[in-house]
Amino acid sequence: MDIEQRTRTAEKLKKRIEASVSPFHSIIYAIDELEEVGFEKLELGSRWKIERGRRYYVNVYGSTLVAFTIGEKWCGENLKFAAAHSDFPCLKIKPSCQMEANGYIKMNVEVYGGAILNTWLDRPLSAAGRVVLKTDDVMEPEIRYIDLRKPLFIIPNLAIHMNREVNKGVELNRQKDMIPVMALSDDTDDELKKDTLNRYISRELNADEKDILDYDMFLYPVETPCSLGISGELFSAGRLDNLTSVQACIKGIKKSVPVNGINIAVVYDSEEVGSATKQGAGSILTRSIIKRIFKNFDYDNETMECAFANGIGLSVDVAHAIHPNVPEKNDPTNKLLLNHGFGIKTSAAERYASDPVVIGIIKSLCEKYNIRYQRFVNRSDIPGGSTLGAIAVANLPIRMLDIGVPVLAMHSSRETMGIDDQLYLERILEEFFAALQNDGNNLK
Numbered sequence: 001m002d003i004e005q006r007t008r009t010a011e012k013l014k015k016r017i018e019a020s021v022s023p024f025h026s027i028i029y030a031i032d033e034l035e036e037v038g039f040e041k042l043e044l045g046s047r048w049k050i051e052r053g054r055r056y057y058v059n060v061y062g063s064t065l066v067a068f069t070i071g072e073k074w075c076g077e078n079l080k081f082a083a084a085h086s087d088f089p090c091l092k093i094k095p096s097c098q099m100e101a102n103g104y105i106k107m108n109v110e111v112y113g114g115a116i117l118n119t120w121l122d123r124p125l126s127a128a129g130r131v132v133l134k135t136d137d138v139m140e141p142e143i144r145y146i147d148l149r150k151p152l153f154i155i156p157n158l159a160i161h162m163n164r165e166v167n168k169g170v171e172l173n174r175q176k177d178m179i180p181v182m183a184l185s186d187d188t189d190d191e192l193k194k195d196t197l198n199r200y201i202s203r204e205l206n207a208d209e210k211d212i213l214d215y216d217m218f219l220y221p222v223e224t225p226c227s228l229g230i231s232g233e234l235f236s237a238g239r240l241d242n243l244t245s246v247q248a249c250i251k252g253i254k255k256s257v258p259v260n261g262i263n264i265a266v267v268y269d270s271e272e273v274g275s276a277t278k279q280g281a282g283s284i285l286t287r288s289i290i291k292r293i294f295k296n297f298d299y300d301n302e303t304m305e306c307a308f309a310n311g312i313g314l315s316v317d318v319a320h321a322i323h324p325n326v327p328e329k330n331d332p333t334n335k336l337l338l339n340h341g342f343g344i345k346t347s348a349a350e351r352y353a354s355d356p357v358v359i360g361i362i363k364s365l366c367e368k369y370n371i372r373y374q375r376f377v378n379r380s381d382i383p384g385g386s387t388l389g390a391i392a393v394a395n396l397p398i399r400m401l402d403i404g405v406p407v408l409a410m411h412s413s414r415e416t417m418g419i420d421d422q423l424y425l426e427r428i429l430e431e432f433f434a435a436l437q438n439d440g441n442n443l444k
Contacts, residue, residue, distance in 0.1 A: 001339075001420045006232050009423050014225045016247055017237045021128035021147050021220050023063040023086040023269045026243065028145065030065055030250050030267060031057065037254050039067060050296050053257060058289060062130060062143065063087070063269035064279040066289050067250070071258040076294065076303040078261030079311035080433055081398060082252060083281065084245035085271035085388055088238075089113035089411045091120060091178065093127060093217040098196055105183040105196050107153060109219065110174070113272030114385075117172045119413040120221075124151030125180060129217035133207055141213055144205055151222045152200075153180035180219065221413050233339055233418060240415040242271070244405045244422055245316035252429030262293065262307075263433045271317075271388045281388035287395050311398035312361065314432060315353050315389020316425070319343035319376050321406035321417070334377040336406035338418030341372030342425040345387075345402040353389030353400035362401060365431050372424050374406075385410075403428070 020026035035041075039055040042048050050056060053072040059065060063086055071078070091109040099106040111117070128147040135142050155178060160166050172178060183196055195209070201217075202209035225237030246267050253265035270280035277283065294304045319342075322335045330336075336343045344362065346354040366373045378384035389402045405421040 001423060003232060005423065006227070006419050009426075010227050010232070010235050010419050013235065013244065013247060013419075013422055014237070017225050017239055017243050020086075020239060020243055020246070021126070022130075022216075022218050024130050024145050024216075025128055025147060026086040026246060027059060027063055027065045027267065030067075030246065031059060033250055034067055034254065048292060048296055050293065052297075055257060060285060061269075061279045062145075064285070065267040066264065066286070067253050067266075068262060068264040068293065069253065069257040070262050070293070071260045073260045074258075074262055074297070075260065076297070076299045076307060077310065078258065079290075079307040079398065080258075080261065080263045080435075081266070081286075081311060081313035081396070082249050082264070082316055082429060082432065083266040083268060083314070083388055083392060084249045084316045085242045085268045085281075086246065087113070087269050087272050088241060088243075089115035089272050090413075091115070091125075091180070091219040093197070093215070093219065095214070099179065100185055103185050104181050105185050106179045107182045107197060109178060109180065111178065112218065114411050116409070116412045117174070117178060118170070119409075120178065120219075121155050121157045123154070123221045123223065123413060125153040125155070125219045126150055126222045127152070127217045127219050129215060131201060131205060131215045131217075132213045133205075134211040134213055144207070146201065146204060146217075148200070148204060149222075153182050153219065155180045223414065227419065228416070233420065234416055235419040235422070236414060236416045238414050240405075240407050240417055241318040241410055242316075242404075244318060244407075244417065244425065247422070248425045248429040249316055251426050252433045255430045256434050258433075264290070265433075268388055275388055275391045281392040282394070284395050286392065290396075308396065308398050312358055313353075313389070313393070313396070313398045313400040314358075314362075314429070315387050315392065315400055315402045316404055316429070317387040317389075317402065318404045318407045318410060318415075318417075319345050320378075320384070320410060321408050323408060329379065329382065331377050331379050334375045336374050336376050338406055338408075339420040340418075341366075341374045342403055342421055342428060343374050343376040343406050345376045345404065347378065347384065349383065350390055351384060351386040352402035353387070353393055355399040355401055358399045358401040361435075362403065362428065362432070365428060365435060369427065369431050371427050371431070372420075373403075373428070376406075
């Protein structure tokens with residue numbers, strides 16, 4: 001890939017990452033992209049009237065997004081599905097979070113997902129999320145989205161002079177060692193000191209502090225994403241897991257409306273904590289929405305079940321690149337090199353969703369369109385993580401395959417990837433969705 005392509009790809013990913021500072025902001029950014037190309041909004045809690053040849057999206061509780069396109073001649077066949085997730089390992093602010101001692105005003109947080117804790121130390125942090133405000137109608141509180149943007153918080157390391165064994169490895173206690181400092185009590189006026197965070201949020205929202213009913217707020221590092229390497233071949237940022245995949249899924253669903261079929265892209269919340277929520281891949285959400293689509297065109301349940309049986313799905317999430325200093329942690333014959341293509345992930349224990357038919361289809365598309373790919377399997381003595389694909393197929397019984405870009409330091413507060421792999425991932429998602437239009441039943 002030439003430097004100009006790398007620069008464009010990195011810049012687009014950088015914009016998404018800087019905007020997507022919480023699951024809610026990730027969905028807002030994606031919706032803006034969809035609306036720019038003509039996707040129409042459907043309300044989850046309202047009746048639908050949808051038409052062939054159109055594009056639609058559903059915002060699910062603010063942190064999950066379902067987008068779909070319907071072919072002009074769709075007759076209940078040809079289902080394509082791809083999914084990513086909006087959430088990321090981080091620190092979530094607890095309610096009644098303020099703690100004060102020894103001249104510090106601190107903020108009580110809990111760990112969300114499988115974060116590498118020490119990567120959150122000594123980094124300038126900000127917070128973003130949603131705030132629920134009181135209104136005159138108790139059944140309809142107002143939801144406001146907020147990004148504090150500024151570097152406001154920090155979790156300091158203990159000096160080596162006080163812990164001489166620190167370079168031998170330190171186990172961090174989630175309740176004791178991961179508490180950020182947000183102010184010094186001597187520099188905070190008595191009025192603000194009563195509830196420092198809530199008062200700061202109310203000022204940012206131009207709202208009355210007494211109207212704050214609740215919030216979902218997540219911390220994030222404020223450092224800017226950047227390209228690395230002599231030729232700009234590497235890319236470093238937070239939240240590569242899984243905004244790389246969100247970018248590819250949204251770009252893919254935007255490309256075309258199939259002639260005869262339905263394309264669906266979902267960005268789920270809650271993947272990092274198991275997906276077992278109303279807006280997660282473990283819920284009946286996707287099946288429910290697909291059922292509503294079929295019902296709008298008077299197709300019966302058996303037609304829908306046939307579509308599932310003939311359907312093809314991709315679970316799009318990051319994969320482990322071979323580590324430069326610890327290569328022995330990877331499988332000896334199925335390892336991922338940076339900038340050598342996206343990874344096709346399989347697991348005998350089905351921790352990744354896999355199907356040889358879908359593998360064959362993806363490999364054929366890659367060969368046809370000159371898209372680079374690699375195969376990934378974990379070492380037999382390292383179980384690895386799991387993804388939303390294996391969870392989603394429990395309620396959505398379609399052939400499913402896990403793919404994703406290789407990254408280093410997965411679940412760190414800052415991860416690294418090869419930028420070429422992002423382009424390969426985006427291209428396969430575009431061709432995957434377009435294949436219904438171009439090749440029809442040949443890919444069933």
